[in-house]
Amino acid sequence: xxxxxxxxxxxxxxxxxxxxxxLEFGRVFTDHMFIADYVEGKGWTDHRIVPYQPLxxxxxxxxxxxxxxxxxGLKAYMSTDGxxxxxxxxxxxxRLNKSSDRISMPPFNEELALKALEKLITIDKEWIxxxxxxxxxxxxxxxxxEPYLGVAPSKTYQFIIILxxxxxxxxxxxxxxxxxxxxxxxRAVAGGTGTAxxxxxxxxxxxxxxxxxEKGYSQVLWLDGVERKYIEEVGAMNVFxxxxxxxITPVLSGSILEGVTRKSVIQLLEHWDVPVTERKxxxxxxxxxxxxxxxxxxxxxxxxxxxxxxxxFNWKDEKLVVNEGKTGELSKKxxxxxxxxxxxxxxDPFDWVVEVE
Ligand code: COI
Numbered sequence: 127x128x129x130x131x132x133x134x135x136x137x138x139x140x141x142x143x144x145x146x147x148x149l150e151f152g153r154v155f156t157d158h159m160f161i162a163d164y165v166e167g168k169g170w171t172d173h174r175i176v177p178y179q180p181l182x183x184x185x186x187x188x189x190x191x192x193x194x195x196x197x198x199g200l201k202a203y204m205s206t207d208g209x210x211x212x213x214x215x216x217x218x219x220x221r222l223n224k225s226s227d228r229i230s231m232p233p234f235n236e237e238l239a240l241k242a243l244e245k246l247i248t249i250d251k252e253w254i255x256x257x258x259x260x261x262x263x264x265x266x267x268x269x270x271x272e273p274y275l276g277v278a279p280s281k282t283y284q285f286i287i288i289l290x291x292x293x294x295x296x297x298x299x300x301x302x303x304x305x306x307x308x309x310x311x312x313r314a315v316a317g318g319t320g321t322a323x324x325x326x327x328x329x330x331x332x333x334x335x336x337x338x339x340e341k342g343y344s345q346v347l348w349l350d351g352v353e354r355k356y357i358e359e360v361g362a363m364n365v366f367x368x369x370x371x372x373x374i375t376p377v378l379s380g381s382i383l384e385g386v387t388r389k390s391v392i393q394l395l396e397h398w399d400v401p402v403t404e405r406k407x408x409x410x411x412x413x414x415x416x417x418x419x420x421x422x423x424x425x426x427x428x429x430x431x432x433x434x435x436x437x438x439f440n441w442k443d444e445k446l447v448v449n450e451g452k453t454g455e456l457s458k459k460x461x462x463x464x465x466x467x468x469x470x471x472x473x474d475p476f477d478w479v480v481e482v483e
Contacts, residue, residue: 130173130238132160132245137177146255149293151430152263156250156289160242164232166281173238175246178288186273188280193326194270196225199429200386202247202262202289202482204254205470210247210482212264213429213468215240217386222266225322230279231268239266239285244482246287255291259300261468263292263430295362295430300461302437302451303426305360306343307409308334309442312351313358313381320358320381327383331361343440347409351381355408363426363434364388367407368456369415370422377404387427391460393476400456409441416446423454433461 137157144154155178162173189195198218203211219236226233243264247254254262266287270280294300311334314320319327334346345361357376359365364385366375373395378384395402415421424436435458437451448454466472467479 130170130235132242133172133174134245134249135174135176136249141178143253144291146257146260146291146293149255149257149260149291151292151295152265152290154290156253156262156291158246158249159289160246160285160287162234162242162285164283164285169232170234170238170285173242175242175249181284181286183269183271184273186275188270188272188274188278191275192270192277193324193329194229194231194280195268195325196222196229196231197265197267197323197325198222198225199323200264200266201292201429201468202254202264203469204251204256204262207470209470210251210254211468211470212243212247212480212482214386214390214478215243215480217389218266221323221384221386222268225324226268228319228322229324231270231283234268234285239287240480243287246289247482250289253289253291255293257293259465260291260293263290264288265290292430294432295428295434300433300435300453302435302448302453303344304342304438304440305345305347305426305436306338306341307439307441308338308346308348309354310334311346312354313348315351316380318351318381321378321384323383335361341440347439349409350379355410356406357409357412358382360426360436363428363431365426365436366391366424367412367415367421368423368454370420371401373400373402373456374407375402375404376407379406385427385429387429387432387464390464390476390478391427391433394460394463397475412439413441413444413446416448421446421448423457424448425454425457425460433457433464 272280350356426434435453
Protein backbone atom coordinates (compact mmCIF):
# COMPACT_ATOMS: atom_id res chain seq x y z
CA UNK A 127 0.00 0.00 0.00
CA UNK A 128 1.28 3.42 -0.79
CA UNK A 129 0.91 6.20 1.75
CA UNK A 130 2.12 9.25 -0.18
CA UNK A 131 -0.07 12.32 0.23
CA UNK A 132 -1.30 14.08 -2.88
CA UNK A 133 -1.73 17.80 -2.23
CA UNK A 134 -4.50 19.57 -4.09
CA UNK A 135 -4.60 23.19 -5.22
CA UNK A 136 -7.87 23.86 -6.98
CA UNK A 137 -8.11 26.26 -9.89
CA UNK A 138 -9.74 29.62 -9.05
CA UNK A 139 -11.51 29.74 -12.37
CA UNK A 140 -13.02 27.11 -14.63
CA UNK A 141 -12.39 27.01 -18.36
CA UNK A 142 -15.25 26.91 -20.81
CA UNK A 143 -16.03 23.34 -21.87
CA UNK A 144 -16.13 22.44 -25.55
CA UNK A 145 -19.27 21.42 -27.38
CA UNK A 146 -19.10 17.63 -27.13
CA UNK A 147 -20.57 17.12 -30.61
CA UNK A 148 -17.56 18.83 -32.16
CA LEU A 149 -14.75 17.31 -30.12
CA GLU A 150 -11.51 16.59 -31.94
CA PHE A 151 -8.66 14.50 -30.56
CA GLY A 152 -6.33 16.10 -28.02
CA ARG A 153 -6.95 19.82 -28.54
CA VAL A 154 -8.55 20.89 -25.26
CA PHE A 155 -7.45 20.17 -21.72
CA THR A 156 -9.22 20.13 -18.37
CA ASP A 157 -8.79 22.50 -15.41
CA HIS A 158 -6.19 20.50 -13.46
CA MET A 159 -3.07 18.34 -13.85
CA PHE A 160 -1.04 16.02 -11.64
CA ILE A 161 2.71 16.49 -11.12
CA ALA A 162 5.40 14.72 -9.10
CA ASP A 163 9.13 15.49 -9.06
CA TYR A 164 12.01 13.06 -9.03
CA VAL A 165 15.46 13.77 -7.70
CA GLU A 166 18.16 11.12 -7.79
CA GLY A 167 18.83 9.88 -4.28
CA LYS A 168 15.48 11.13 -2.96
CA GLY A 169 13.01 9.41 -5.29
CA TRP A 170 9.62 10.82 -6.27
CA THR A 171 8.45 13.72 -4.10
CA ASP A 172 5.92 16.54 -3.97
CA HIS A 173 2.92 14.74 -5.47
CA ARG A 174 0.34 17.40 -6.29
CA ILE A 175 -2.73 18.29 -8.29
CA VAL A 176 -2.57 21.88 -9.49
CA PRO A 177 -4.42 24.11 -11.97
CA TYR A 178 -3.53 23.17 -15.59
CA GLN A 179 -0.59 25.40 -16.50
CA PRO A 180 2.56 25.67 -18.64
CA LEU A 181 5.74 24.05 -17.32
CA UNK A 182 8.85 26.04 -16.46
CA UNK A 183 11.77 23.97 -17.69
CA UNK A 184 15.39 24.93 -18.15
CA UNK A 185 16.24 25.27 -21.86
CA UNK A 186 19.06 22.79 -21.25
CA UNK A 187 16.64 20.15 -19.87
CA UNK A 188 17.68 16.78 -21.26
CA UNK A 189 14.23 16.07 -22.70
CA UNK A 190 14.65 18.89 -25.25
CA UNK A 191 17.97 17.64 -26.53
CA UNK A 192 18.00 13.88 -26.26
CA UNK A 193 14.31 13.06 -26.08
CA UNK A 194 14.38 11.25 -22.75
CA UNK A 195 10.62 11.03 -22.22
CA UNK A 196 7.88 8.40 -22.18
CA UNK A 197 4.10 8.58 -22.32
CA UNK A 198 0.92 6.59 -22.06
CA GLY A 199 -2.62 6.93 -23.37
CA LEU A 200 -5.78 5.60 -21.73
CA LYS A 201 -9.39 6.63 -21.48
CA ALA A 202 -12.10 7.32 -18.88
CA TYR A 203 -15.79 6.96 -19.70
CA MET A 204 -18.90 8.19 -17.96
CA SER A 205 -21.38 5.33 -17.90
CA THR A 206 -25.14 5.80 -18.00
CA ASP A 207 -25.34 5.13 -14.24
CA GLY A 208 -23.06 8.15 -13.61
CA UNK A 209 -20.00 6.04 -12.73
CA UNK A 210 -16.58 6.87 -14.10
CA UNK A 211 -14.88 3.87 -15.68
CA UNK A 212 -11.23 3.33 -16.65
CA UNK A 213 -10.21 0.65 -19.14
CA UNK A 214 -7.33 -1.57 -17.94
CA UNK A 215 -5.36 1.31 -16.36
CA UNK A 216 -2.98 -1.13 -14.64
CA UNK A 217 -1.76 -2.25 -18.08
CA UNK A 218 -0.86 1.32 -19.00
CA UNK A 219 0.99 1.98 -15.76
CA UNK A 220 2.92 -1.26 -16.18
CA ARG A 221 3.84 -0.31 -19.74
CA LEU A 222 4.86 3.19 -18.65
CA ASN A 223 7.46 1.65 -16.35
CA LYS A 224 8.63 -0.74 -19.05
CA SER A 225 9.08 2.17 -21.44
CA SER A 226 10.91 4.15 -18.74
CA ASP A 227 13.26 1.28 -18.08
CA ARG A 228 14.13 1.05 -21.80
CA ILE A 229 15.40 4.62 -21.82
CA SER A 230 17.03 4.58 -18.36
CA MET A 231 14.35 6.42 -16.42
CA PRO A 232 13.26 5.60 -12.87
CA PRO A 233 10.00 3.68 -12.26
CA PHE A 234 6.94 5.31 -10.73
CA ASN A 235 4.85 3.37 -8.20
CA GLU A 236 1.98 1.93 -10.30
CA GLU A 237 -0.51 1.93 -7.45
CA LEU A 238 0.25 5.55 -6.64
CA ALA A 239 -0.01 6.54 -10.30
CA LEU A 240 -3.49 5.02 -10.37
CA LYS A 241 -4.46 6.75 -7.13
CA ALA A 242 -3.23 10.10 -8.51
CA LEU A 243 -5.13 9.50 -11.73
CA GLU A 244 -8.36 8.64 -9.95
CA LYS A 245 -8.08 11.74 -7.75
CA LEU A 246 -7.42 13.98 -10.75
CA ILE A 247 -10.35 12.52 -12.68
CA THR A 248 -12.67 12.95 -9.72
CA ILE A 249 -11.73 16.64 -9.55
CA ASP A 250 -12.24 17.16 -13.29
CA LYS A 251 -15.16 14.72 -13.59
CA GLU A 252 -17.48 17.22 -15.22
CA TRP A 253 -15.12 17.30 -18.22
CA ILE A 254 -15.91 13.69 -19.18
CA UNK A 255 -18.00 13.93 -22.35
CA UNK A 256 -20.95 11.60 -22.77
CA UNK A 257 -21.83 11.86 -26.48
CA UNK A 258 -21.44 8.67 -28.54
CA UNK A 259 -17.81 8.05 -29.45
CA UNK A 260 -16.38 10.55 -26.94
CA UNK A 261 -14.31 9.98 -23.80
CA UNK A 262 -11.77 11.61 -21.53
CA UNK A 263 -8.31 10.82 -22.89
CA UNK A 264 -5.63 10.53 -20.22
CA UNK A 265 -2.02 11.31 -21.03
CA UNK A 266 0.49 10.38 -18.30
CA UNK A 267 4.09 11.22 -19.24
CA UNK A 268 7.53 11.60 -17.74
CA UNK A 269 10.14 14.13 -18.88
CA UNK A 270 13.84 14.42 -18.08
CA UNK A 271 14.32 17.86 -16.53
CA GLU A 272 18.00 18.05 -15.58
CA PRO A 273 19.80 20.97 -17.29
CA TYR A 274 22.77 19.15 -18.81
CA LEU A 275 24.09 18.86 -22.35
CA GLY A 276 26.12 15.70 -21.82
CA VAL A 277 24.47 12.57 -23.15
CA ALA A 278 23.50 10.76 -19.93
CA PRO A 279 20.30 9.80 -18.10
CA SER A 280 18.82 12.78 -16.27
CA LYS A 281 19.08 12.96 -12.50
CA THR A 282 15.72 14.78 -12.23
CA TYR A 283 12.31 14.14 -13.81
CA GLN A 284 8.69 15.22 -13.70
CA PHE A 285 5.79 12.80 -13.93
CA ILE A 286 2.71 14.59 -15.21
CA ILE A 287 -0.86 13.56 -16.00
CA ILE A 288 -3.08 15.72 -18.21
CA LEU A 289 -6.66 15.06 -19.35
CA UNK A 290 -8.35 15.88 -22.63
CA UNK A 291 -12.00 15.36 -23.61
CA UNK A 292 -11.85 13.75 -27.06
CA UNK A 293 -13.89 12.65 -30.03
CA UNK A 294 -12.59 10.12 -32.53
CA UNK A 295 -8.90 10.08 -33.42
CA UNK A 296 -9.48 10.15 -37.17
CA UNK A 297 -11.70 12.70 -38.85
CA UNK A 298 -13.35 9.69 -40.52
CA UNK A 299 -14.80 8.66 -37.11
CA UNK A 300 -15.44 4.92 -37.18
CA UNK A 301 -15.54 4.95 -40.97
CA UNK A 302 -12.73 3.18 -42.83
CA UNK A 303 -9.38 4.93 -43.16
CA UNK A 304 -6.93 4.72 -46.04
CA UNK A 305 -3.38 3.61 -45.26
CA UNK A 306 -0.18 4.01 -47.28
CA UNK A 307 2.33 1.15 -46.99
CA UNK A 308 5.71 2.75 -46.29
CA UNK A 309 8.57 1.39 -48.37
CA UNK A 310 11.32 3.94 -47.77
CA UNK A 311 11.37 4.97 -44.11
CA UNK A 312 11.29 2.55 -41.17
CA ARG A 313 9.93 3.00 -37.65
CA ALA A 314 12.00 0.65 -35.51
CA VAL A 315 14.14 -2.47 -35.44
CA ALA A 316 14.41 -5.25 -32.84
CA GLY A 317 16.81 -4.09 -30.16
CA GLY A 318 15.77 -0.46 -30.67
CA THR A 319 13.03 1.40 -28.83
CA GLY A 320 10.03 0.27 -30.91
CA THR A 321 8.25 -1.40 -28.02
CA ALA A 322 8.63 1.65 -25.77
CA UNK A 323 6.16 4.51 -25.85
CA UNK A 324 8.80 7.15 -26.22
CA UNK A 325 8.54 10.38 -28.18
CA UNK A 326 11.38 9.61 -30.61
CA UNK A 327 9.42 6.75 -32.19
CA UNK A 328 6.67 9.17 -33.11
CA UNK A 329 8.98 11.99 -34.21
CA UNK A 330 10.77 9.65 -36.59
CA UNK A 331 7.44 8.72 -38.18
CA UNK A 332 6.28 12.25 -38.93
CA UNK A 333 7.99 12.62 -42.30
CA UNK A 334 6.41 9.47 -43.73
CA UNK A 335 3.04 10.47 -42.29
CA UNK A 336 3.31 13.89 -43.93
CA UNK A 337 4.04 12.34 -47.33
CA UNK A 338 1.11 9.94 -46.84
CA UNK A 339 -1.23 12.82 -45.92
CA GLU A 340 -0.24 14.69 -49.11
CA LYS A 341 -1.39 11.64 -51.07
CA GLY A 342 -4.69 11.49 -49.17
CA TYR A 343 -3.83 8.72 -46.70
CA SER A 344 -4.53 8.91 -42.96
CA GLN A 345 -1.41 7.08 -41.81
CA VAL A 346 1.35 4.75 -42.89
CA LEU A 347 1.73 1.02 -42.42
CA TRP A 348 5.25 0.31 -41.24
CA LEU A 349 7.17 -2.66 -42.58
CA ASP A 350 10.06 -4.32 -40.75
CA GLY A 351 13.27 -2.31 -40.68
CA VAL A 352 15.55 -5.06 -41.99
CA GLU A 353 13.88 -6.57 -45.07
CA ARG A 354 10.97 -4.08 -45.59
CA LYS A 355 8.84 -7.16 -45.99
CA TYR A 356 6.95 -7.96 -42.82
CA ILE A 357 4.11 -5.89 -41.43
CA GLU A 358 4.72 -4.17 -38.10
CA GLU A 359 2.09 -1.56 -37.15
CA VAL A 360 0.32 1.60 -38.28
CA GLY A 361 1.39 5.05 -37.01
CA ALA A 362 -0.90 5.15 -33.96
CA MET A 363 -2.29 1.62 -33.88
CA ASN A 364 -1.59 -2.09 -34.11
CA VAL A 365 -3.01 -3.83 -37.15
CA PHE A 366 -5.18 -6.93 -37.79
CA UNK A 367 -6.22 -8.74 -41.00
CA UNK A 368 -9.05 -11.21 -41.55
CA UNK A 369 -8.19 -13.73 -44.24
CA UNK A 370 -10.55 -16.62 -45.01
CA UNK A 371 -12.13 -16.40 -41.56
CA UNK A 372 -8.83 -16.29 -39.65
CA UNK A 373 -7.69 -13.13 -37.89
CA ILE A 374 -3.95 -12.47 -38.10
CA THR A 375 -1.86 -9.82 -36.38
CA PRO A 376 1.91 -9.34 -36.47
CA VAL A 377 3.64 -11.12 -33.61
CA LEU A 378 5.40 -8.89 -31.06
CA SER A 379 8.79 -9.03 -32.70
CA GLY A 380 10.69 -6.71 -30.40
CA SER A 381 9.99 -3.60 -32.45
CA ILE A 382 6.19 -3.39 -32.21
CA LEU A 383 4.22 -1.57 -29.53
CA GLU A 384 2.48 -3.96 -27.14
CA GLY A 385 -0.94 -2.37 -27.48
CA VAL A 386 -3.48 -2.75 -24.66
CA THR A 387 -6.31 -2.70 -27.22
CA ARG A 388 -4.39 -5.25 -29.34
CA LYS A 389 -4.19 -7.59 -26.36
CA SER A 390 -7.89 -7.04 -25.52
CA VAL A 391 -8.97 -7.76 -29.11
CA ILE A 392 -7.03 -11.04 -29.12
CA GLN A 393 -8.70 -12.01 -25.82
CA LEU A 394 -12.15 -11.09 -27.17
CA LEU A 395 -11.65 -13.08 -30.38
CA GLU A 396 -10.48 -16.13 -28.40
CA HIS A 397 -13.53 -15.73 -26.13
CA TRP A 398 -15.75 -15.77 -29.24
CA ASP A 399 -13.90 -18.78 -30.72
CA VAL A 400 -12.81 -16.76 -33.73
CA PRO A 401 -9.45 -18.16 -34.91
CA VAL A 402 -6.75 -15.59 -34.15
CA THR A 403 -3.03 -15.95 -34.81
CA GLU A 404 -0.04 -13.81 -33.90
CA ARG A 405 2.67 -14.40 -36.48
CA LYS A 406 4.99 -12.81 -38.99
CA UNK A 407 2.95 -11.66 -41.96
CA UNK A 408 4.41 -10.17 -45.11
CA UNK A 409 2.89 -7.47 -47.28
CA UNK A 410 3.24 -9.87 -50.21
CA UNK A 411 0.94 -12.31 -48.39
CA UNK A 412 -1.66 -9.57 -47.86
CA UNK A 413 -1.34 -8.60 -51.52
CA UNK A 414 -1.89 -12.18 -52.68
CA UNK A 415 -4.84 -12.68 -50.31
CA UNK A 416 -6.35 -9.50 -51.74
CA UNK A 417 -5.79 -10.64 -55.33
CA UNK A 418 -7.53 -13.94 -54.57
CA UNK A 419 -10.44 -12.13 -52.89
CA UNK A 420 -9.52 -13.67 -49.53
CA UNK A 421 -8.69 -10.50 -47.60
CA UNK A 422 -12.03 -10.00 -45.87
CA UNK A 423 -11.26 -7.20 -43.41
CA UNK A 424 -8.46 -5.11 -42.00
CA UNK A 425 -8.53 -2.88 -38.94
CA UNK A 426 -6.29 -0.98 -36.58
CA UNK A 427 -6.49 -1.06 -32.80
CA UNK A 428 -5.37 1.53 -30.25
CA UNK A 429 -6.55 3.47 -27.24
CA UNK A 430 -7.02 6.63 -29.26
CA UNK A 431 -8.27 4.89 -32.41
CA UNK A 432 -10.27 2.11 -30.59
CA UNK A 433 -11.09 -0.13 -33.61
CA UNK A 434 -10.46 1.65 -36.85
CA UNK A 435 -11.54 -0.19 -40.01
CA UNK A 436 -9.11 0.06 -42.93
CA UNK A 437 -10.78 0.50 -46.32
CA UNK A 438 -7.72 0.72 -48.53
CA PHE A 439 -3.98 0.05 -48.57
CA ASN A 440 -1.72 1.63 -51.12
CA TRP A 441 1.33 -0.56 -51.72
CA LYS A 442 3.83 0.59 -54.33
CA ASP A 443 1.13 2.70 -56.02
CA GLU A 444 -1.31 -0.19 -56.24
CA LYS A 445 -4.57 0.30 -54.40
CA LEU A 446 -5.88 -2.66 -52.42
CA VAL A 447 -9.48 -1.87 -51.54
CA VAL A 448 -10.69 -3.94 -48.58
CA ASN A 449 -14.33 -5.01 -48.21
CA GLU A 450 -15.36 -2.46 -50.87
CA GLY A 451 -14.03 0.28 -48.58
CA LYS A 452 -16.75 -0.45 -46.03
CA THR A 453 -16.57 -1.32 -42.33
CA GLY A 454 -16.39 -5.09 -41.94
CA GLU A 455 -18.77 -7.09 -39.79
CA LEU A 456 -16.09 -8.25 -37.35
CA SER A 457 -14.54 -4.78 -37.05
CA LYS A 458 -17.97 -3.38 -36.17
CA LYS A 459 -18.66 -6.18 -33.69
CA UNK A 460 -15.31 -5.60 -31.97
CA UNK A 461 -15.89 -1.85 -31.85
CA UNK A 462 -19.35 -2.30 -30.35
CA UNK A 463 -18.23 -4.87 -27.80
CA UNK A 464 -15.13 -2.98 -26.71
CA UNK A 465 -16.84 0.40 -26.37
CA UNK A 466 -19.82 -1.37 -24.76
CA UNK A 467 -17.54 -2.80 -22.05
CA UNK A 468 -15.72 0.51 -21.68
CA UNK A 469 -18.87 2.57 -21.24
CA UNK A 470 -20.69 0.05 -19.06
CA UNK A 471 -23.36 -0.81 -21.65
CA UNK A 472 -22.06 -4.39 -21.94
CA UNK A 473 -21.00 -7.00 -19.37
CA ASP A 474 -17.29 -7.03 -18.52
CA PRO A 475 -16.48 -10.76 -18.33
CA PHE A 476 -12.74 -10.08 -18.12
CA ASP A 477 -12.77 -7.58 -15.23
CA TRP A 478 -11.05 -5.02 -17.42
CA VAL A 479 -12.88 -2.00 -16.12
CA VAL A 480 -11.92 -0.13 -12.96
CA GLU A 481 -14.58 2.12 -11.49
CA VAL A 482 -13.34 5.38 -10.02
CA GLU A 483 -14.67 5.65 -6.47
C1 COI B 1 -2.97 5.93 -28.02
O1 COI B 1 -3.66 5.21 -28.73
O2 COI B 1 -3.31 6.27 -26.88
C2 COI B 1 -1.68 6.38 -28.45
O3 COI B 1 -0.84 6.57 -27.63
C3 COI B 1 -1.49 6.72 -29.85
C4 COI B 1 -1.17 8.14 -29.92
C5 COI B 1 0.16 8.40 -30.40
C6 COI B 1 -2.24 9.03 -30.30
